[in-house]
Amino acid sequence: MSAPSDRSLARRLALAVPTLWMAALFLTPFALVAKVSLSTPALSQPPYAPVFALAEGAAAALDKFGELGVAAYRALLDDDLYLASYLGSLRLAAIATALTLLVAYPLALAIARAPRRRRAGLLMLAIAPFWTSFLIRVYAWIMLIKDEGLINHALMASGLVAEPLRIFATDAAVVIGVVYSYLPFMVMPLYAALEGQDAALREAAADLGAPPLRVFWRVTAPLSLPGVLAGSLLVFIPAVGEFVIPDLLGGSDTLMIGRTLWAEFFSNRDWPAAAAVAIVMLAMLAPMLVLYERLQMREAGR
Amino acid sequence: MTKSFKKGPASVEFRNVVKRYGSVVAVDDVSFSVEPGTLVTLLGPSGCGKTTTLRLVAGLEIASEGQILIGGVDVTRLSAADRDVSMVFQSYALFPHMNVLENVSYGPRVQGVARQKAEEMALEKLRLIGLQGMEKRAPSELSGGQQQRVAVARALVLEPEVLLFDEPLSNLDAKLRRRVREDIRELQQTLRLTVAYVTHDQEEALAVSDKIIVMSNARIAQVGTPRGLYDEPKDLFVADFIGDATIVDGQVLSVEGERARVKVDAVEVDLPSRGAKPGPIKLAIRPHGFRVHETAPAAAAIKARVAKAAYLGKHIEYTLETPAGELFAIDAAHAEAIAHGADAWVTLAPRGVALVPG
Numbered sequence: 001m002s003a004p005s006d007r008s009l010a011r012r013l014a015l016a017v018p019t020l021w022m023a024a025l026f027l028t029p030f031a032l033v034a035k036v037s038l039s040t041p042a043l044s045q046p047p048y049a050p051v052f053a054l055a056e057g058a059a060a061a062l063d064k065f066g067e068l069g070v071a072a073y074r075a076l077l078d079d080d081l082y083l084a085s086y087l088g089s090l091r092l093a094a095i096a097t098a099l100t101l102l103v104a105y106p107l108a109l110a111i112a113r114a115p116r117r118r119r120a121g122l123l124m125l126a127i128a129p130f131w132t133s134f135l136i137r138v139y140a141w142i143m144l145i146k147d148e149g150l151i152n153h154a155l156m157a158s159g160l161v162a163e164p165l166r167i168f169a170t171d172a173a174v175v176i177g178v179v180y181s182y183l184p185f186m187v188m189p190l191y192a193a194l195e196g197q198d199a200a201l202r203e204a205a206a207d208l209g210a211p212p213l214r215v216f217w218r219v220t221a222p223l224s225l226p227g228v229l230a231g232s233l234l235v236f237i238p239a240v241g242e243f244v245i246p247d248l249l250g251g252s253d254t255l256m257i258g259r260t261l262w263a264e265f266f267s268n269r270d271w272p273a274a275a276a277v278a279i280v281m282l283a284m285l286a287p288m289l290v291l292y293e294r295l296q297m298r299e300a301g302r
Numbered sequence: 303m304t305k306s307f308k309k310g311p312a313s314v315e316f317r318n319v320v321k322r323y324g325s326v327v328a329v330d331d332v333s334f335s336v337e338p339g340t341l342v343t344l345l346g347p348s349g350c351g352k353t354t355t356l357r358l359v360a361g362l363e364i365a366s367e368g369q370i371l372i373g374g375v376d377v378t379r380l381s382a383a384d385r386d387v388s389m390v391f392q393s394y395a396l397f398p399h400m401n402v403l404e405n406v407s408y409g410p411r412v413q414g415v416a417r418q419k420a421e422e423m424a425l426e427k428l429r430l431i432g433l434q435g436m437e438k439r440a441p442s443e444l445s446g447g448q449q450q451r452v453a454v455a456r457a458l459v460l461e462p463e464v465l466l467f468d469e470p471l472s473n474l475d476a477k478l479r480r481r482v483r484e485d486i487r488e489l490q491q492t493l494r495l496t497v498a499y500v501t502h503d504q505e506e507a508l509a510v511s512d513k514i515i516v517m518s519n520a521r522i523a524q525v526g527t528p529r530g531l532y533d534e535p536k537d538l539f540v541a542d543f544i545g546d547a548t549i550v551d552g553q554v555l556s557v558e559g560e561r562a563r564v565k566v567d568a569v570e571v572d573l574p575s576r577g578a579k580p581g582p583i584k585l586a587i588r589p590h591g592f593r594v595h596e597t598a599p600a601a602a603a604i605k606a607r608v609a610k611a612a613y614l615g616k617h618i619e620y621t622l623e624t625p626a627g628e629l630f631a632i633d634a635a636h637a638e639a640i641a642h643g644a645d646a647w648v649t650l651a652p653r654g655v656a657l658v659p660g
């Protein structure tokens with residue numbers, strides 16, 4: 001009867017590898033950031049105190065623990081800038097997620113309903129542009145939306161507008177950038193949810209007299225909700241912390257937490273503040289990550 | 303969108319209907335009719351076009367050519383939503399995000415019936431089908447047999463002019479099959495429904511049908527009552543497909559009116575002529591159309607050797623090697639099987655033997 005214990009040993013080993021991996025590459029950096037967030041800024045290298053050094057021995061390290069504190073977190077509460085940044089991030093991420101859904105749904109639906117042999121090719125077409133550099137694609141949008149860019153040229157040439165539309169360096173530009181950049185993350189789970197639906201369900205609804213729109217709202221749409229939720233989380237979570245898009249496309253008044261964090265870190269050299277901002281953001285997004293994981297588990301269980 | 307209720311069963315008529323998918327012809331020049339209040343099966347091997355024919359009735363496929371009439375009205379171009387026909391899908395196609403009651407009341411809700419009235423209609427059908435008390439369950443919480451009954455109730459709730467079943471027994475375990483097919487037949491007869499029923503199982507078709515449409519390669523091979531198809535198969539395909547038959551070569555010696563004198567090996571029989579002319583002919587002989595003798599009978603007989611003998615309680619099954627070919631016979635008259643390898647003699651019974659013209 002050694003088989004079961006052998007198997008459980010093998011299973012423990014199999015679990016140990018990813019556990020160690022996560023510990024090394026996620027938990028350790030997380031612990032370091034958390035520690036920095038509890039420090040105080042200092043004019044030194046590194047720019048915070050206390051600094052733990054192995055050479056000083058255990059007793060000295062214990063002493064230094066007393067120097068840790070939550071001052072950086074208190075500062076987050078005191079300055080409205082942070083709250084405004086968090087809210088700004090959540091707002092822009094929510095708007096962008098909703099718009100991504102609106103763009104991605106018809107796309108995913110069209111691909112899922114295409115003849116079977118065409119689907120893989122169409123999916124590739126929808127996703128292939130995203131294999132080129134993210135930065136270059138975001139830069140390209142500047143060329144399209146700036147005052148003397150392609151879109152404004154066309155609009156003015158056609159006489160639709162007299163003045164160039166102010167899109168570049170606004171929140172709208174950030175939303176456009178996010179929608180464009182995260183589209184595949186929405187299309188993929190939507191496609192999976194729609195493609196997997198049994199066509200007989202729609203036929204049954206039509207057979208009972210439902211017109212096509214009603215079939216969509218009462219059968220297709222509700223059954224695709226797991227895909228909608230998964231896609232929305234996949235877009236929303238990274239969009240909240242997005243830095244590159246607001247930095248390149250946003251205006252000086254575009255408040256997003258990724259930018260604030262960058263400013264604390266590089267401009268103000270206030271590492272504890274930057275670390276505290278990051279930790280709070282993670283705490284905010286953690287429930288959504290858990291929700292996403294649950295969703296994936298449930299789908300896998302089917 | 304004018305499905306009114308309680309219109310009663312309607313007839314179905316196909317006139318030279320063709321359905322093509324690109325270069326594939328799934329249904330080829332098919333004409334038939336279903337009388338109101340009867341159960342007609344579409345029977346044939348897999349891929350012969352049964353499901354496509356059924357979907358053409360439902361309006362889930364639109365005919366490439368020809369005319370389809372329901373209750374005498376041309377519905378050829380009407381969509382599924384606009385035809386007063388309901389289908390019980392092979393996979394049942396219950397809405398997984400709705401409970402049993404919501405599934406069954408979906409039809410009337412879509413037709414604009416108020417929720418309470420729609421639910422009353424649904425409950426009535428659920429009672430009829432023996433599923434009261436399960437209204438709040440999700441489809442996934444029901445057994446296969448119960449799911450199917452929900453699908454039947456959902457299709458019945460609008461009291462359609464025609465009810466369609468696509469291989470309704472295929473997802474049930476063997477024990478349930480006989481009962482469910484009897485239930486469907488009983489329901490059809492008590493409610494006097496017009497039913498079109500697809501199956502590839504000839505025994506199932508013989509058991510439930512008023513009329514059977516045998517299909518082969520997208521065409522109709524023969525239409526008839528179960529008895530008619532069994533006794534008078536039009537061609538070798540139908541003879542072989544319906545109720546195991548051994549096909550043997552024979553010789554028509556003479557024809558007198560409706561009767562023909564036919565010789566098979568050493569045996570001569572008198573059979574309905576079915577338009578046959580003197581000369582070579584094929585015969586379809588059912589397993590019980592053979593008489594198996596352990597000793598040479600007084601009359602002329604085919605000399606055989608027992609290749610296989612199986613005692614099955616109610617009867618004995620034989621595979622016999624003869625000059626006329628290998629014969630499959632059933633003997634219900636004797637209690638003891640003739641030994642494997644022994645000699646035997648075969649004569650023909652008056653029933654279970656048919657000339658196959660063409």
Ligand SMILES: Nc1ncnc2c1ncn2[C@@H]1O[C@H](COP(=O)(O)OP(=O)(O)O)[C@@H](O)[C@H]1O
Nearest residue numbers: 323326327328347348349350351352353354355
């Ligand atoms: N949507 C379709 N597209 C292309 N060919 C089809 C389609 N539906 C059915 N066929 C073809 O039509 C023929 C008949 O199919 P079907 O009616 O499903 O047969 P059965 O139900 O008798 O098994 C088959 O050759 C099948 O491959």
Ligand SMILES: [Mg+2]
Nearest residue numbers: 352353354500
């Ligand atoms: Mg079929």
